[in-house]
Amino acid sequence: MKLVLEIVLLASAGVVYSADDCKRDMEVVCYYGSWSIYRNDIGLFTTEDIDPSLCTNIIYTFAGLGLDSKIGSLDPWADVEKRGFANLTGFKEQYPCLRTTLAIGGWNEGSIKYSVMAYTEESRKAFADSVLRFLVYYGFDGLDLDWEYPTSRGGLPDDGKNFAALLKTVKETIAPWGLTLTTAVPIDVSLLNTAYDAKVMAEVVDYVHLMAYDYVPSTSNVTGLSAPLSAIKVTVGNWIAAGLPANKLVLGVPSYGRNYVLKDSEDHDVGDPVLKAGEPGLYTAEEGFLAYYEVMEILSDPFLGMRSVHVDDTNYAYGNEEWITYETETSVRTKAQYAVDQKLGGMMIWSIDTEDFLGLYGTKFPLLNAIHEVLKQNKLKV
Numbered sequence: 001m002k003l004v005l006e007i008v009l010l011a012s013a014g015v016v017y018s019a020d021d022c023k024r025d026m027e028v029v030c031y032y033g034s035w036s037i038y039r040n041d042i043g044l045f046t047t048e049d050i051d052p053s054l055c056t057n058i059i060y061t062f063a064g065l066g067l068d069s070k071i072g073s074l075d076p077w078a079d080v081e082k083r084g085f086a087n088l089t090g091f092k093e094q095y096p097c098l099r100t101t102l103a104i105g106g107w108n109e110g111s112i113k114y115s116v117m118a119y120t121e122e123s124r125k126a127f128a129d130s131v132l133r134f135l136v137y138y139g140f141d142g143l144d145l146d147w148e149y150p151t152s153r154g155g156l157p158d159d160g161k162n163f164a165a166l167l168k169t170v171k172e173t174i175a176p177w178g179l180t181l182t183t184a185v186p187i188d189v190s191l192l193n194t195a196y197d198a199k200v201m202a203e204v205v206d207y208v209h210l211m212a213y214d215y216v217p218s219t220s221n222v223t224g225l226s227a228p229l230s231a232i233k234v235t236v237g238n239w240i241a242a243g244l245p246a247n248k249l250v251l252g253v254p255s256y257g258r259n260y261v262l263k264d265s266e267d268h269d270v271g272d273p274v275l276k277a278g279e280p281g282l283y284t285a286e287e288g289f290l291a292y293y294e295v296m297e298i299l300s301d302p303f304l305g306m307r308s309v310h311v312d313d314t315n316y317a318y319g320n321e322e323w324i325t326y327e328t329e330t331s332v333r334t335k336a337q338y339a340v341d342q343k344l345g346g347m348m349i350w351s352i353d354t355e356d357f358l359g360l361y362g363t364k365f366p367l368l369n370a371i372h373e374v375l376k377q378n379k380l381k382v
């Protein structure tokens with residue numbers, strides 16, 4: 001199968017290609033939010049806006065779970081009719097080393113359905129079989145399992161053990177076809193102890209994508225940094241101490257900011273009182289959330305007079321009652337260098353559709369490019 005695949009790729013790409021040519025020192029993982037096709041104006045993002053040369057793995061989000069415990073499309077219009085799946089997997093004709101994988105789950109899917117599916121060996125197997133068929137049918141290279149989260153949000157205490165069993169079953173089912181299994185994990189240390197078995201993950205998961213952001217939730221009543229490096233270091237240390245090899249852990253950075261409305265415009269430090277989540281961005285339209293290009297639009301508006309502060313290798317900005325925590329090229333570079341120093345498996349970004357993909361404030365995809373700069377400086381091949 002592997003050989004056949006290579007011959008097909010060779011024929012289609014018209015280049016000499018072998019698995020060895022695709023060996024890389026670090027992963028650069030790009031999450032793609034397929035609902036960005038519904039955004040307006042400069043927010044509209046289609047697969048044509050993706051630059052596959054900047055990613056080693058592009059992850060299509062999200063597929064969902066049916067009540068029959070099988071994987072399925074959550075949006076057949078975007079995924080199939082508008083060819084979201086086909087466009088993404090089609091990038092491999094031009095980029096034969098690219099992996100295109102499919103994520104199932106995400107926040108909006110909730111946890112309970114997954115808890116029920118993972119509960120018996122029979123339903124775990126039914127799920128794994130459906131995943132294999134689905135991935136092969138649409139031409140994906142692997143599954144990214146984003147159950148948010150085992151044991152929480154209505155799940156069962158046994159979810160941790162069932163999740164480990166689920167990962168094993170999925171891996172055994174899809175690996176013979178050369179398909180990879182990755183998973184996204186949150187920063188909560190309590191979940192690391194109850195929901196995830198790092199030793200099992202070390203054996204069966206190709207990469208663990210650490211969602212190293214939202215250290216302070218959007219519902220917080222005080223301001224806080226979304227991705228402070230000091231806290232990230234603790235989280236990474238916990239995962240490695242729990243038994244996950246560093247080179248399987250991929251460090252995530254957010255290409256979005258979180259905003260809040262301050263209670264008092266004079267109190268604008270970290271930890272100061274918040275009235276409520278911030279006004280939605282013009283294009284992403286979600287309270288307490290701003291795409292990187294929306295943050296840049298606010299910061300570069302002289303009438304708003306925002307001031308920015310760099311602290312703990314991340315950033316916040318304030319002006320009047322607005323308070324924003326966000327990443328810059330500089331803070332992303334620092335995080336990428338940290339990942340290099342720790343010999344982590346790579347860097348991940350959530351998500352490429354909230355990056356400055358049009359290059360409105362400089363080069364296109366400045367944050368992704370910041371990661372590449374650091375890897376290049378360290379003479380690492382991606």
Ligand SMILES: *[C@@H]1O[C@H](CO)[C@@H](O)[C@H](O)[C@H]1NC(C)=O
Nearest residue numbers: 046047048078082083084087
């Ligand atoms: C797929 O590509 C076509 C152009 O080839 C484009 O019109 C369409 O919007 C793309 N689909 C998605 C979901 O981005």
Ligand SMILES: *[C@@H]1O[C@H](CO)[C@@H](O)[C@H](O)[C@H]1NC(C)=O
Nearest residue numbers: 220221222263271272273274
């Ligand atoms: C925020 O909520 C916590 C309890 O959840 C409370 O102890 C604290 O005083 C609150 N802070 C502010 C500034 O309202």
